[in-house]
Amino acid sequence: MHIVSIVVQSILALGFLLFGLMKFGSRQMVEEFKRHRFPAAFRLFTGFVEVAAAVLLVIGIWNDRIAAIGGAVLVVTMIGAVLTHVRSKDPASKLSMPFILLVLALVVLLINWGALAG
Structure with missing residues (x-):
């Protein structure tokens, strides 16, 4: 199952x-962050978190x-993205990519979950 994690990690x-x-x-x-009424500093913070x-x-x-x-950081980030799109009443087409990325980040987190305990 580790190979699945490596492939998903690489894509993410x-x-x-x-x-x-x-x-x-x-x-x-x-423009997207302005549309959601987020300040520029939050956009930069989000960019830093995603690169990290x-x-x-x-x-x-x-x-x-x-x-x-890394998977946990992305899960939290993508939950925020999904909630932002829901709050803005965006169409499903704008919600689909953050949701897919959330699921992929969850896959990485769950495959590697045991390493956090030990």
């Missing part, structure tokens, strides 16, 4: 590295505990 790491970096200045992200989580997932390929922590 690449995605969140890109998503996180976009939050540092992409016009689309600037991506790094944790890459390190987690060799360390299950770090993989679980």
